[in-house]
Amino acid sequence: MMQTCEKTTWLFTGQRNTTETLFENGKIHQAARNKSDRLSVTANCSLVIKKVSVEDVGLYICRQFDASGRDQGSDSNVHLSVVNISEQKNSDETILICSVLTYGGCSHTVKWLNDNKDAENIKINPPQSACSASVSFPTSPHVLTSKRSEVFRCQVKPDSGDMKEFTFRISPLRDKPGENMMSCLQ
Known part of the structure; x- marks a missing residue:
């Protein structure tokens, strides 16, 4: 030192x-x-x-x-501030929540993006608050029958500063039907 x-x-x-x-x-x-x-x-x-x-x-x-x-x-x-991605699972629906935890008031814009234009089962919900957004999709059959990964991106943009993207990938497990794997990558 x-x-x-x-x-x-x-x-x-x-x-x-x-x-x-x-x-x-x-x-x-x-x-x-x-x-x-x-x-x-x-x-x-x-x-x-x-x-x-x-x-x-x-x-x-x-x-x-x-x-x-x-x-x-x-x-x-x-x-x-900390970006947190959490998952809530019901019997037939999975909800991903991307939120920014801040000290004091929140000045971030948070939104989910999905590049799969054919995915009518995926619902990108309007922001619940200034610092939170969610996306929902059927837990089955969408994830279980998909042959490829589903990629979601959470964009976080402060009032001043650069936008950051956090990628969340959902991959079906081929050897264990009825389960799916999720990972968060920056």
Whole structure:
């Protein structure tokens, strides 16, 4: 760890609106012990979070101090959001939900896309909220009789920034009728 990071502090404010110190005096703070195995700081004092989860959604604040311990000016704020794709299965229908979990208000547009123009069984539902969209399709016979994978793409676009796409593939299992395999790829 470089000497310069000894004068860097990283703070986190999450969904519970409490602020905790993550990094201070050149090391991961004791208060962050529940996630210390996932946190590190690079030589340029950037915070690295491994295995990001829903609990990590929030506001991250970087504060730097001079040699005398005085705040060097304005804080650097980073908002971390998480894209979550979940599946709900009823006896005859599968629903995929793509949602963005944010700290504070949501400023993302979320929508599902499917390139299979012949799939009349697939219903791309209107967004349920500003940060969530769903797609539904019959669990059977659509998935079970399909000879190829069905690919859905969830597009997430913040008000400012680049659009991201997350691909969700549904593949029939040929050796086990009545089951299907799902995977999420970025």
